[in-house]
Amino acid sequence: MSAEVRHSWVDIRNWVHARILDRTYRPGDKLPRDEDIAKELGCARSTVQRAMRDLSDAGIVERKRKGGTQVRAHPVTRATLDIPVTRNEVEQRGSVYGYQLLTRVIDEIPLAVMSKFSLRQSKQMLHVEALHLADQRPYILEDRWICTETVPEVLNVDLVEQSANEWLVHNKPYSRCDLRFYAVQADEYTARQLDAPLGSALFVMERTTWINLSPITTVRAITTPGYQLLTQI
Template identity: 40%
Template sequence: MTAMYRVVKADILDKITQGVWAPGSQMPNEMRLAETYDCARATVNRAMRELAEEGIIERRRKSGTRVRMNPVRQARFGIPLVRKEIEDQQAVYGYTLINSTIEPAPDWLRGRLGLAVGGLVRHVCCMHTADDMPFQLEDRWISLDALPDAETVDFSQSGPNEWLVTAVPFSNAEMSLLAVQADAKLATLLHCAKGDALFQTERSTWMDGQAITYVRLIFRGGHKMTTQY
């Protein structure tokens, strides 16, 4: 049986293709669409989220949803479970929590994610290993305004990557890729020499306009990332 959100998504896409909702036009809100399709609002939300991710529609928190004037072709980066990524390489996965604190969001993070002054974040730093060798250093901030449950999650045995990927949906993300040099701290954590070139990704995720998390992932040189178009 086809999942209901796929039925809704296909019908919305058909209406856009047939010109019922022309490029640039305002679309009905989720509540009205849920009534139209006689389904839960969450079902409509998932269908709309996928259409937004595919560049067909544009969702804005205060102004609603519109059909894009021109569909957007985007590079698509999945957010993988790092455990699975390592095990798929036939390596033994390992995890170590380095530190975890609850603290006010620093100014640079508030500016980047649009967080409120005085808002709290959970800051978690942890290491993922492959065959006992450093694979990925995860340095993550989670907004407790968006995800209050994150304050009490036990990250001593498994990291925030695993919890977020399996339990928390997101509607859009922004990613940066860059090369960095290992300072003394990174050299110690990643078992490399100070000054070595490292591969770093920075990713921010949101759910319907509300910031969820920002993370820096740092890998030793030679790491490979694949994307789809």
């Protein structure tokens, strides 16, 4: 790689991964230090760290505090799921995307949100509820809390014009994401918003993200009947 080109963390990840695949670095081998890779490739150490974190999350390498990084002797196969931009998801289906902001208010977080963020006491956060549409039909009902201490700039975003989902994906990187999937029966409110039969089975995705130890957002996304989720392994 030429040091004259500004490389992204994806470039660095792919460069390291290619050398694992061609056996330059074999299972169990210790990789060069992040700062040495950064010097060799002409990039910031933080860029290498981001690339290594992705390889670690994929189960390809193992990172130990003060112990460096090594190629896993037995790579772990894991499913990967990127946080989707709902607009892109709808348009990739060939449908016309629509969006309605239902609620935007600073409020005291409920106990369930305190638990998700591992907070010992309640605090105020931005509560956003929105409806995503596909061809003018309900697609996903989103109930989201955003920590304004971590993301103060969201208060200046026009959430009538742009969804919090889209803005956060593009503007707020995260270091940790907890995912939970389950099904619920549509209650009266949810059935009305999603134009679904009362009591119908609905797929729910819950995501909670942090930057280091600071909470970013937690969202409960309830999908319309028939929704399908695709992941890759």
